[in-house]
Amino acid sequence: MGILEWATSPWGQRVPIHIAWFLIWVSLIAGLLFLVVHAIYVRYFAKQKQYAATTSPELLSRLPEKISRHSLAARLFHWIMALAMLALLFTAFLPKVGVQFNWVTYHWIAGLVLTGSIIFHIIHASFFLDFWSIWPDKIDLQDSWKRTLRFFGRPAPLPRKSGKYPFDNKLYHGVIVLCGLAVMVTGIFMKFRVRTGILPRNPYLFGDMSWGLMYVMHGLAGVALIALVVVHIYFAVRPEKLPITYSMVFGSMKRDFYLEEHDPERWVVEPPPFPGSQKGGAHAD
Amino acid sequence: MAVIRDVMPAFQLLQPTSIADAQKILDQYGPDAWVLAGGLDSFDWLKDRIKKPNTVVDLSGVEELKGIRETGQGLEIGAMTTLTEIAQHPLIKAKYSLLAQSAELVASPQIRNQGTIGGNVSQDTRCWYYRAGWPCYRAGGNICYADTPVGRNREHAILHAERCVAVNPSDTAPALIALDAKFVIRNRKGERVVNAEDYFVGPEIDITRLTVLQPGDLLTAVRIPATWAGAQFYFEKVRDRNVWDFPLMNVASAMVLSGDTIQQVRVAVNGAAARPLRLKAVENAIRGKQRSIATAEMAGNLAVQGAVPLQFNAYKIPLMRNLVKRSITGVQEATWAS
Numbered sequence: 001m002g003i004l005e006w007a008t009s010p011w012g013q014r015v016p017i018h019i020a021w022f023l024i025w026v027s028l029i030a031g032l033l034f035l036v037v038h039a040i041y042v043r044y045f046a047k048q049k050q051y052a053a054t055t056s057p058e059l060l061s062r063l064p065e066k067i068s069r070h071s072l073a074a075r076l077f078h079w080i081m082a083l084a085m086l087a088l089l090f091t092a093f094l095p096k097v098g099v100q101f102n103w104v105t106y107h108w109i110a111g112l113v114l115t116g117s118i119i120f121h122i123i124h125a126s127f128f129l130d131f132w133s134i135w136p137d138k139i140d141l142q143d144s145w146k147r148t149l150r151f152f153g154r155p156a157p158l159p160r161k162s163g164k165y166p167f168d169n170k171l172y173h174g175v176i177v178l179c180g181l182a183v184m185v186t187g188i189f190m191k192f193r194v195r196t197g198i199l200p201r202n203p204y205l206f207g208d209m210s211w212g213l214m215y216v217m218h219g220l221a222g223v224a225l226i227a228l229v230v231v232h233i234y235f236a237v238r239p240e241k242l243p244i245t246y247s248m249v250f251g252s253m254k255r256d257f258y259l260e261e262h263d264p265e266r267w268v269v270e271p272p273p274f275p276g277s278q279k280g281g282a283h284a285d
Numbered sequence: 286m287a288v289i290r291d292v293m294p295a296f297q298l299l300q301p302t303s304i305a306d307a308q309k310i311l312d313q314y315g316p317d318a319w320v321l322a323g324g325l326d327s328f329d330w331l332k333d334r335i336k337k338p339n340t341v342v343d344l345s346g347v348e349e350l351k352g353i354r355e356t357g358q359g360l361e362i363g364a365m366t367t368l369t370e371i372a373q374h375p376l377i378k379a380k381y382s383l384l385a386q387s388a389e390l391v392a393s394p395q396i397r398n399q400g401t402i403g404g405n406v407s408q409d410t411r412c413w414y415y416r417a418g419w420p421c422y423r424a425g426g427n428i429c430y431a432d433t434p435v436g437r438n439r440e441h442a443i444l445h446a447e448r449c450v451a452v453n454p455s456d457t458a459p460a461l462i463a464l465d466a467k468f469v470i471r472n473r474k475g476e477r478v479v480n481a482e483d484y485f486v487g488p489e490i491d492i493t494r495l496t497v498l499q500p501g502d503l504l505t506a507v508r509i510p511a512t513w514a515g516a517q518f519y520f521e522k523v524r525d526r527n528v529w530d531f532p533l534m535n536v537a538s539a540m541v542l543s544g545d546t547i548q549q550v551r552v553a554v555n556g557a558a559a560r561p562l563r564l565k566a567v568e569n570a571i572r573g574k575q576r577s578i579a580t581a582e583m584a585g586n587l588a589v590q591g592a593v594p595l596q597f598n599a600y601k602i603p604l605m606r607n608l609v610k611r612s613i614t615g616v617q618e619a620t621w622a623s
Contacts, residue, residue: 007420010430017426095491102489104447193428195447195593203433215427 004216009208016212019219021096027223031230038234051263052158059264062271067258069164069247074129077121078248084114088183089229092222108196111187118184133164136174139266140167163266176228182221186214293331297340304349304471307342307503312473314340316500321345322365322404325396330409335418350403350505353377359511364403364504368457369394371402381509383518383537387460390522393529403504405457406468406484407496410559411531412441412451422449422492431595438595440533443602444558449488450595451559453495458485458561459537459553460520464513469506470498478508482553485560495560513539513551519612523604532556534604538612545575552612554588557605564588564609571613578614585610 003023004016070078087110091103125131143159144167150156165173192202193211206214236245243257258269296319301307311318319338321327322345330336344350350365353374360381362371371377372389391397391405409416410423412431420426431438432450441450458481466481484496498504517540524530534556541549550568555561567584574580585606592602 005425007424007426010419015420017420100486100490104489193448201432203428208428211427 011208013208015208016216018212018215019223023219023223024093024096024226027226028230031227034227034231035234042238050158051161060259063255063258063264063269064271065255066252067255067269068252069244070251071129072251073124075248075251077117077124081114081117081121084110084117085225085229088114089222089226093226104194108187108191108194111184111191112198114180115184115188118180130164133267134170134173136167136170137163139163140170143167160266161261161263163263166261172228172232175224176232179221179224179228182217183225186218186221189214190218293328294334294337296331296338298343299340300343300346302346302348304347304503304505307344307347308471308473310340310342311501311503314342318342318500320503322407323367323400324404325392325400326404326408329416333416333418335416356508358508359514360509362402362507362509364506365401366403368397368400368402368405371457372397380511380514381464381518383460383463383520383539384457384509386518386520387457387522387535387537390520390535391456392531396529402457402507406455406461406507407498407504408454410451410495411454412449413437415451422488423451425493434596436596439597440531440556441595441598442558443589443592443594443598443605444562445487445489445560446558446593446595447489449492449559451488452556453485453558453560454531455555455561456522456532456535459535459555461507461509462553462561462563463518463537463539463551464509465539465551467508467510468504469508471503471505472499472501476505481507482561482563487559513541516541516549517615519615521608521611523608534601534608536605536608536612540576540613540615542576545577547571547574547576547580547613550613552584552588552609554605554609557592557601566590567609576613576615581610581613584613 003020005018005020006014007017009015088107091107091110095101095103125134139160140162143162146156146159150159162169189205191199192205195201203211205211235241236248243253247253258264258267299310301310311320317339319327319336319341321341321343327341331338331341344365347365350363352363353366353370353376354361354363355376360376368388368391372385374385378385388397388402388405391400412421412423414430414436415421415423418424419430420428421431422429429449430436431441432446432448438450440452442452461481464481467478468481468484470477470479479497486494486497519538519540520535522532522535524532532555534554536552536554538550538552540547540551550572552564552567553561554564564584564587567587570587571580571584585608588609589602589606592605594602
């Protein structure tokens with residue numbers, strides 16, 4: 001039982017046609033297994049988080065009560081993308097597990113919404129937000145090494161608190177970027193094989209092998225997204241992560257959580273624009 | 286085109302004598318079981334060695350699946366009843382002549398003697414790319430070879446053809462839809478009854494099947510309600526060779542009139558899409574109107590709305606328009622208009 005389905009083209013060439021659909025279950029089970037193992041680890045084995053102290057009392061006094069984290073535009077993007085992603089996953093994989101409905105139209109429409117939201121996000125994040133805040137930097141790598149050493153009981157200095165996004169969040173974002181771009185780009189090309197009224201149907205755009213690989217890449221990235229979305233939703237509802245989820249809904253997080261989890265020197269929060277204002281933070285996205 | 290090699294691949298042949306036995310076998314073998322009714326579609330697949338099932342379940346010995354019975358609600362036809370029996374049955378000819386006409390136009394007398402109503406409505410598409418074993422959408426692949434700039438698609442779909450453009454080849458299907466027939470399906474969970482129009486699925490639902498039948502399912506009977514008994518019927522089939530061929534397109538209508546006014550009507554077309562289409566928009570548009578040329582023309586124009594021709598089947602649009610028009614007027618020799 002391979003992970004790909006193969007066929008012989010009319011010209012006698014052996015070509016991949018799509019992934020084997022059992023990978024849907026592999027991905028779903030992997031995602032669920034991760035959250036079970038993680039939940040058990042956090043509940044019974046994880047030690048109290050310890051960070052190197054960096055916050056000065058002077059800085060503390062300047063911080064507002066609510067720290068702005070995500071702008072309205074960023075939040076709208078996130079939720080539109082989330083809805084499109086869920087629609088894509090359900091329309092793609094439910095028919096494969098026996099739930100039959102007219103999925104193709106909903107799938108490509110959701111794909112267009114996802115594509116539009118990703119393009120918006122790339123432009124928004126590149127020109128209007130702190131682009132590098134979501135990408136791992138040198139301190140992240142140093143701190144993750146310290147954490148690894150300490151996890152195994154080896155002597156190492158305490159890691160610093162994270163910037164706006166924790167290291168694992170940045171890694172997750174990186175994987176999502178890869179999978180998201182893969183399904184988006186392959187999905188756009190695949191529209192040339194379906195009569196959607198948007199792109200002219202052209203099955204000869206690529207050769208059979210290239211088309212096959214296109215479908216395989218779309219499928220692999222798609223099933224990977226099942227596990228990634230399961231994990232994402234799991235973290236969104238974990239009690240210790242709820243302030244972050246709250247900030248994705250309402251835009252801000254409480255000062256206490258900010259100070260507990262984030263390094264004000266790595267995620268610089270501007271003081272309130274005028275006295276009395278309770279919400280600060282220009283570096284929101 | 287596939288080369289018929291005549292020597293079928295080896296398979297285990299099981300010949301149950303009751304529905305219960307057939308059911309047990311289908312449960313046991315699941316997707317590995319191939320259900321054989323009259324064998325006319327099946328032997329093509331097997332002799333071409335495109336389909337190579339491990340187990341063939343021959344239903345010809347199941348007497349419960351044969352015969353035509355009058356019930357309190359109408360008529361029940363066993364799935365293994367031959368098309369000849371249906372075409373010649375006095376009750377069907379008297380009350381449901383639409384079905385008799387459609388059955389009589391299937392293929393040749395020899396084929397009708399062997400072919401069954403269950404097989405006729407459950408047969409696979411005739412798209413030659415698919416039947417030649419090419420890895421198209423319907424075969425689980427990712428392309429439609431018929432819908433390419435050089436694809437031979439004269440017989441293919443003009444409606445609902447976003448990906449696969451194959452069409453359903455059944456002649457009795459539109460007649461059964463027009464008669465509001467119910468299909469009785471059994472599996473290990475029990476019996477379920479589906480409307481004729483819901484028995485067929487298009488590629489938007491499942492691109493590898495033409496019907497709702499899943500592994501383990503057995504079509505046991507077709508029930509025709511008395512609702513349309515004695516109504517005014519129209520059936521017409523257009524094919525390349527009148528003595529023996531699959532339809533390029535066919536149309537079936539059942540109509541109840543009050544004077545010249547159309548009180549109730551059902552219209553279905555096959556050969557236009559991957560499943561036989563009940564034309565609900567047409568029915569709604571003409572219900573309550575005078576049966577006239579103007580109404581028929583309006584119905585014909587409405588029927589082809591949204592039709593998209595492929596490279597070689599643009600003729601199907603005027604064909605469908607005229608067939609629907611004629612199914613309303615009830616006159617075969619109506620003037621053609623393109």
